[in-house]
Amino acid sequence: MEMSELSVRMRKIFSGERGATFVLDVGFSAAAGFTILFGASGAGKTTLLDCIAGLQTPESGRIALGIDALFDSAERVKVPPSRRAVGYLMQSLALFPHMTVAQNVQYGLDGLAHSERDRRCVQVLKAFRISTLGGRRPREISGGERQRAALARTLVTRPRVLLLDEPLTALDAATKSQIVDDLRAWNREQQIPILYVTHQREEVFALGENVVTLDGGRIVAQGSPHEVLQRPQLETVAQLAGFENIFECAFVAEHPEQGTMACRVAGAAVDLEVPLSRIDRARPLRVGIRAGDILLASHAPQGLSARNVFPGTITALEQRDVMVIARVNCGAEFEVHVTPAAREALKMQVGGKVWMVVKTYSCQVMQE
């Protein structure tokens, strides 16, 4: 086992959002570098981080850094949070509001000599590009700067593992990737495991070398982002990965020369051309299609490579932020995401006619 590796095997009963109790039962390990912990809210991600940091106590299991146990129910080991050397960036950041950025950063360097404290503080502020903000209070700096300050405060103590609880969710993409780049640069020297919690698919692709997918307190998939998100094995993963459309289907025919097969959506006269897959043809299967992968057209499209082209009627339209969510009925009902500009261009309205286009390779086939 690598010296710096974080290994977790634990069980904890935790209460979810509506007072219901769930069992968090997981086992995984994270080597130096980014590991993404991916799951919907309420999947137990924060509880897991709290247990690693020592803010909550698992019912049983073992959490260790290299060969050092932080928690071991069998050996009755429970290291207090202050002695774990776990860096934990909480969602709220928890910067001390009555201290300046520099005071915040130096807070964890209590035992060191003054000169060493100053040296490390200057170094980390520089690494995270906030050298000029040392004298400001947290309320006097921007959201992105606060994230940087909180990261600097945690990393300056040289933790053996870094836990990040959706710290960058609220930031715009440019700021986010800049901070992540700085974090990677910092970690090139330190080589510690970084556990990054998120519920956003984009972040998984942007960051992950290794993804652990959590659902209902269990790990349902593990691997590279591509393995985990693009080729889901289980439907729970598919839902997490953002398949808004999931249809019960039956196998109809195969077209090996085209590399496709046709399957009929249950209870509808819609045949989907999906990639030819190894399935049990006698049993029902499911087809998942992301709402953002569906094209709409105002007239019957011609000369397309896409195999699935259906006329349909718009049954509902709703704008959410910069996205328009349309429901289109073409025998079966599909959820389709388009931009407000597309809505204008197509003059979309409820009751209006549209053509729906779905590429074969946008159809994900699943069978349990």
Next chain:
Amino acid sequence: MILQALTLTLRLAVTVSVILLIVGIPLAYWLAYSQKRWKFVVEAVVSLPIVLPPTVLGFYVLVAIGPLSPVGRWYQSLVGHPLAFTFAGLVVGSVLYSLPFAVQPMATSFAAIDRKLLDASSLLGASRWRTFRRIVLPLGMPGVLTGLVLSFAHTLGEFGVVLMIGGNIPGATRTISILIFDQVEALDYAAANRTALLLLALCFALLAALYGLRRRAAWNVWGWK
């Protein structure tokens, strides 16, 4: 006569609020963060002086420090004279009587501090004591200040407990509120008026200073919210 009563009263108020600061902060910290199941009992006991008539409290303290109780006997064997009807006795009674006025604002402001800040502190390696000194105390300062001034002001104006425990001994236990009572009883309304006005002005100045100061402190500490 007024001057003597005034200095006595101020001496009492200062002594009491200093003691309450020392006793109140740890007690308030415990009340704010303890997870003991019987915490509510302590909360109720601390709050009792708010609802009890001062005479009831004064009576029990008088009995407790009197020459018949173990405490009173122990004190007398130590010092040579009984605790009741002395300045020290007055201090004991006043501390108990003003306890909730010191502890409650402190406990409230400690409890209002975001727990995540305390977690963050210990994750950065800080001991409980360091977290208390660097995070809890500075962020709870408005409450500590309020508790300090309220216990001071409350002691300035107290009457019933003083009368029960201290009696009315010039220079030892005759505080300003007792003096006013004396003057009214003697039908010397002019003197009573002067003394009452002095107490009124003193209390007003104190509270005005508190709220002015607290607003500044609040701006400094809580400006982020």
